[in-house]
Amino acid sequence: MVHFPSTLRQTAQLLQSTTGASGLEQRLGLYQVFLRIYENNRPLLDELLGLENLEHLDANQIISPYVIGCFDQGVPYLMTNLSLKHSRSLYQAEQTWVVGRAMDAGLCVSDPRLSRYHAAIQYKSGDGFVLIDLNSTNGSFVNGEPVRHRRSLVEGDRIRVGGTTIQFFEQPEIQHLPAVPLELHQRLREAGGEIPCPTAPAAIAPSLVGDDTMAFLSGDGQGKLQQQADLLERLRSQ
Numbered sequence: 206m207v208h209f210p211s212t213l214r215q216t217a218q219l220l221q222s223t224t225g226a227s228g229l230e231q232r233l234g235l236y237q238v239f240l241r242i243y244e245n246n247r248p249l250l251d252e253l254l255g256l257e258n259l260e261h262l263d264a265n266q267i268i269s270p271y272v273i274g275c276f277d278q279g280v281p282y283l284m285t286n287l288s289l290k291h292s293r294s295l296y297q298a299e300q301t302w303v304v305g306r307a308m309d310a311g312l313c314v315s316d317p318r319l320s321r322y323h324a325a326i327q328y329k330s331g332d333g334f335v336l337i338d339l340n341s342t343n344g345s346f347v348n349g350e351p352v353r354h355r356r357s358l359v360e361g362d363r364i365r366v367g368g369t370t371i372q373f374f375e376q377p378e379i380q381h382l383p384a385v386p387l388e389l390h391q392r393l394r395e396a397g398g399e400i401p402c403p404t405a406p407a408a409i410a411p412s413l414v415g416d417d418t419m420a421f422l423s424g425d426g427q428g429k430l431q432q433q434a435d436l437l438e439r440l441r442s443q
Contacts, residue, residue, distance in 0.1 A: 211343045214299060219349050222291060222314070224402075225309070228342070234274040238401055239427060244312070245382070269286060269372060270285070270286060270318075270369060270370065271286060271287075271370070271371060271372045271373070271374060272282050272284075272287065272326065272330070272364070272370045272371055272373050272374070273285065273356070273373075273374045273375070273376060273377075274326075274334040274373070274375050274376060274390045275294070275376040276372070280438050281300055281328040281334070282295060282296045282297070283295045283297075283302055283326065286310050286313065287304075287314060287369075287371060288312055288313050288314055295311060295312075297311060300327060300328040301325050301326075301327045301328075302325060302326045302327070302330075302340070303322055303324075303325045304324045304325065304326070305319055305321050305322040305323040305339075306307045306319045306320065306321050306323070306364055307321055307322055309323040310322060310354065312326075313368075314360060314369055315368075316368050316369050317367060317368070318343050318364075318367030318368040318369075319341075319343075319367035319368075319369065320339070320342050320343070320367075322341075323338075323339060323341040323343075323366050323367060324336060324337060324338050324339055324341060324345045324352075324366050325337045326358070333357060333358070333359075334357075334373070334375075335355050335356060335357050335358060336352055336355065336356050336358055337352075337354065337355045338352045338353070338354065338355075341366070342368055345365070345366050346364070346365040347362050347363070347364055347365075348362060348364075349363075356372045359373075359375070360373070360374055360375045361373070361374070370409075384403060385400060401411070415417045
């Protein structure tokens with residue numbers, strides 16, 4: 206019965222200890238296996254090597270990179286822990302966030318397998334967030350499939366660029382939960398907690414949009430003043 210080692214490192218140690226024709230055949234066989242994986246499924250090989258490295262890291266050192274596509278009053282932005290390993294919100298005037306090793310890339314990542322300008326996450330009205338490969342050397346992948354030019358992103362997609370895997374999420378839905386049950390108030394106080402007075406969700410002021418906005422900002426003359434007065438009255442009544 207053949208016993209296989211459980212990790213790549215154990216495999217290497219085993220092969221180094223083998224001698225003679227049998228050892229040479231095993232080394233050649235392993236080389237051929239890795240060559241086939243490299244030629245046919247490079248992302249899989251990268252994942253295997255990445256998992257091997259993770260085995261020797263402390264759990265607190267493992268931080269999963271993520272990107273969340275968000276909106277602020279209709280303006281798209283990204284929330285991510287990529288690059289600096291802590292969460293931050295990134296706004297970009299052209300709504301294009303470049304991933305690469307270059308210092309001027311919006312998402313600069315220290316990864317030797319990345320091209321200087323490897324890929325970009327872009328927001329397109331009607332299409333949502335998309336991943337675009339920038340003719341990178343090692344390619345870009347979504348859920349293990351190569352991105353030829355561009356690929357729409359949806360909740361839960363796994364992006365792989367170079368040796369970096371990024372989870373993509375969409376802006377979460379906001380829900381207002383019910384009040385804490387009264388019978389739990391005493392337990393919270395006993396544990397040193399407090400129950401503050403309930404606060405109502407902040408009202409969102411209506412936006413000035415379309416022709417009304419232009420009338421408000423650019424008008425002169427009695428007719429324009431009347432439009433401005435009408436618009437202000439509508440805002441007060443909402």
